[in-house]
Amino acid sequence: MLSSEKTEPFDALDRLSPETLNRWWTRRLKRTLQIAYAELPFYRNRFDASGFDPARLRSLEDLRAVPISTKADLLAAGYESVVARPDAPMTVSVSSGTAGTTFVMHTKRWRKLQGYSSSRAHWWAGLRPGTPLIMSAPAWHAYASIQPAIAMHFSCPCVVVAGTFLPHFADRIVDAIRAFRPRFLTMFLPMVFSILATARRQGLNGERLFDGIETLVVTGAPITPGMRLHLQEITKVNRVTELAGSSENLLAVDCVHARGLHLVPDTCYAEVIDRKTGAPMADGERGAVVHSSLIASGSLYLRYDGGDIGIIDRSPCPCGLPSPRIKLLGRWDDCFTLGAHTLLPYDVQLAMESDVPELCGTAFVISKDGLANGILRLLIVEPENLIAGLRDEARSRLARHFEVPVEIKTVRDLPLRFKGVPPILSESEAAAVV
């Protein structure tokens, strides 16, 4: 990839300058906020309580006056945060988490607008007309409501795999890939490892399984640079792209330069803010990802803090796309303190691949019991070709990196659903699921 390589624009929106895009965003946000104020008691009450008047929004900076909403707020609001005609049939997607189950209402209009916006994201990721598109999200997931529209936008045949997207259905996905040879594939990260494992049992290596696939889009977890290289190496797919999204409308995707994920502008506007002060974070500094939907139809999320930690980069991208780039790194719920550091599993994975490149791509679990004792204890799946002494070397390098004691325990295997995403588990939990 050349450092000057440009992203082919999807439409005129991609040709805007960053400044013009900001003005476009301001207009769209103003319209959305006005609809929210006019139609939704949940937002009207909050705007009134904080003295915010949507009609006075003049710039993106003015958006900071809009109160932050959380999952708990929206769960309590129920239908008071849904823009819909009373008689409009909706599909409802579901997401679960520690704060409770979220129900996201999708109208046909939402699906149309979100579908177009997501088509833009997939265009940036490399999807082009005609290739068979293997549907890769279960019907309960918001992404499932979008994929049909993407397939239709690009006139791609829809391939529906029987069952659901759990490791024991991986053989079905392998069959689909082998039967229809797509050029573009989207997959939740842990499922990539599941289908590779299944293919291996069938005598196929990653290169043969992914033969003909030009772009592999992974989603559902942040990937480190090393994980991207690892995926490229085991699949021989030229372009491995990360797509990040949430049921509540956040959408961002890598361009060819893979230096952060460009916000998809017609879906959402996102900020990264200090969770305590609400002040915007400087480029590259970690904060809470707060996003606002630009589609005033169905469930509406405005300045929504979904619990993600991320960074933003507003500097120009060589690809020419005007929107800033973000990178989701994990969730506040997964933060842990070790010595003087507050860390995410992503940080451990990053340190592993930078300080111990020999273990890049190795699946591991962070022991909760270790953390409780101030020790970074990792349960790793020992690579087949582990060099003698590497485990000790890895331990000392990681101890230097984090300035805490490190222990590494090798295990025979880890469940496929954890591969690519290091979870924090107690050792009894880890043993129970192996």
Next chain:
Amino acid sequence: MTRTQHLEEYRFYRERMTADGLPRPWNLADLEDFATEHPNDPFAGRVRDGLMPKFTLQLEATGDPSIWVALEPAELDRWARVVARVWERWGASPGETIAFFEYGSSPLVLLASSGYVGYLRRGAAERLGLNAICNDGVAAMAERMVTIIDTLRPSMLILRRDLAVPLAMALEASDVKLGDCVRWIAVSEVEGAISRVEAERLRARFGVPVWRILRSDAAFLVAGECPICRAFHLDRTFRAEEIAGHVAITTSFAKVCPAVRVDIGSATLLDGGCAAEPRAQRLEC
């Protein structure tokens, strides 16, 4: 059956044509045999060579070899219309919610909404003005199904057979009363239908009417149990014939992947219609 003259263009049917211009009735085992002999043809000879229709679906009932069926958009729409008519017979009113405890790949889910599958213009729920919500079709999601019932108050529930017991247990462990909102449950089986005895048992456990769904994805068949006569009423798009104690189905809308004389197994065609639909073909199995 004028269409059968073209069936020779489909490799699967070519081998099955008889002197009277009709293919021999066939079942899933025949399809699997063909697929095993032709491993490079995902459609097992039922789609013209080289054609890639806009919608393809992996049959859940066949794993190894994997077999796919296909439809073009207009056919998908007609299939969804069949599903809408089934729900309508059980009672569905605009503004109500239908919930699925099923895989998203089940035709019963896919055909519910244009939000679940590409190229479907109007899904069954959209036709009837219903909201649709699908939970994942695995037992581990039974508790979430209870949350869905408790929060969204669906009036109708499509339930995968193997999830009936996990759902009943999850409901019993909660204080959620299904009968407070759900008016009927329809239970689907991957191929065929559950027995009346099992339906009655589930009715007793859930405390709401439980209807049976007859399904054969290879034939694109979806039929619902009639609340009056308790037999399966076939939509007018399906034509059934009884052959030696079995019933074979021909589906008129399936053109790109024809379903002609698909043997769905042991069943009986009943004489005449019933009061609910005097002209409907009915079968019992």
